[in-house]
Each structure stands twice: as structure tokens, then as C-alpha cells.
Amino acid sequence: MDGMMVDGALLAVIVAAGLLTWLTRVGGPWLIARIRLGPAANAALEATPGAVLVALVAPAALSRPSDALATLFVCLIARRVPMAVAVALGVAAVVVLRRVM
């Protein structure tokens, strides 16, 4: 295949996917700037970052006992050491735990 030619259909897919993805990125601030939020909606919005992070990790973190233990380990050290250290120790822990469990 000629590396300098891009398939037209694929290019259309990439551009459309890119445009829609950009809209999801700018859409949040754009929408919030145009609606007034009550106390309940504000509380929901304030809790959203944590809820999204929990939802992102929950299935994978609890997928097997070794990963669940490593997750617990990272939670325990996360507030005590710099992030890069906690991440490195967490990855090391999961490699060891997956071997032995």
C-alpha cells in the first residue's frame, strides 16, 4: 500500500470522529455557561469528577484479586508519597501479585 495516500472513506471517518470528539470536549463548559444550576445540580456536578474516576477504575481494579489488592495498596500510599512513586510501586505490586495469586 502506498503510504503517502490516504483512503478517502477512512479520512472522512477520522475527520468526523475528530470533530465530534472535539465537540464533546468543548460542550461541557459551553452548556454549563448557558444554564443556571440549583443546589442539587451543583452538588451533583461537584461529585462528578470523583464519580467518573471511580467508574473509570472500578471494573478493571476489581477484575481479579491481585488487582484489587494492588488497588487497596495504592489507595493506602496515594496520600503519603508523590504520585510518580505511588504509580511505580502500584505497578510493581500488581506484577508481583499477579504472579503469586
Next chain:
Amino acid sequence: MSTISLPSPASVPREVALGAVHALPILAGAVPFGLLLGSLAAKAGLTPLDMGLMSGIVFAGSSQFVAVELWGHGAPGLAVVASVLLVNLRHLLMGATLAPRFHGVPPLRAGLALFFMTDEVWALALRRGQGLTFGYWFGVGLTLYVGWLSATVAGTLAGALVADPAAWGLDFTFIAVFLCLLAGLWTGVGSLPPWLASAGAALAVNALTPGGPWHILAGAVAGGAVAAWRGKAVS
């Protein structure tokens, strides 16, 4: 919460450098996945140029895996685009939480900055709190952008280079990063109810549609609903 500040000209290099340094552990975890995505894309018939265009224009890792997978199986273009949109809908919620920081920012600058908003950029921006500057934002964003673009193109050039990042525990990098960021959001036991609701909903929905993006939206909505109910009870 105030608007993201423009760093004073003197502090721009420092802010950009700090963002780049904070992005490094994330980049170390993302590069093997970029190489893997590239090798999968090569198998799906994409050229290095195709891969570079996709990473450069879409710049959203999980959705790119979905797109390459579907394209490789001959799915119609519309289905590929719809799937990418679905996976990336979570950006709406993330962006909404950053809304106060973008209030009054000129649209062009906001639009450019938000182009770089991945899960990781968003989470690091939250963690920076009031000290968030555009210098820091672009330091994180551009580091991840250049790294992701290079890794995915290199992976396509190399073909089947990285067998399985999970064998090296690298899939856990993202979990660990997100756990650290979550720990930064902890304000006491009051943080727990929305988090538990989110975990429960995410696990339940993930069991029904494994690997799909729905569990993220389900968790976000469940956590938000519990917080809204509690917020109402307090006020």
C-alpha cells in the same frame, strides 16, 4: 473557582515544564498502549500516515482502539464514528466540571485548550486547583499529544512489536494514576456515598455490557444523583 490564569510571561517556561514533568508518569504508561494500538492498526490495514492523522485529529486513546477494531472488521464508517462519539461522551461531564475555570476565556483559546482535554489532562488540571494556568495545561497536553502521536505512528511502522502491555503490569498504570487523583479529591467520609454509588453502578453496567463505555456514564450519573440527593437534604 476562578478562571484559569494566564501565567505571567516570566513564569511560562516553568509552568509548561511543570506540566510536562507531571505528564511523564502518565506518558510512560501510555507509550506501550500507543505502540500496541499502532500494531493493531497496521493489522487492520492502516498506514502510518492514517494512524498519525487519527491520533493527531481525534487524540482520544480508548475511542481509537474501538475505531481501529471496528474498521479492521469492515464496519461501516457511520458505525465507527458513532462508536467513537459514544466512548467520548464522558468528556461532556468532565468539561462541565471545569466550566468555572473556562468562564470568560476567549472562545478560540478555550476551544484550542479543550482539544487537548483527555481523562489525564482533565484529572491533572483538577488536581492543580486554583494554581491552574494555561502554561501548565498545555505543558501536560502537548507532552501527551506528542508522545501519543509518536508512539502510535511508531507502532504502525513496527507492526506487531508490543505483544501485551498487560504482561508488564502497564495496564495498571492508568488505574494507579486515577487512584492517586481520586485520593486527591478525598475530603472525608462524606466523599464515600457518591463514590460507592458510582462503583456499584459501574460494576453492574460493566457486567451487562463488558468493555463498553456505558459503565463510565452510569457511574457518573449514579454518583451525581446520590450527591444531589444529599445536597438537597443538607440545604
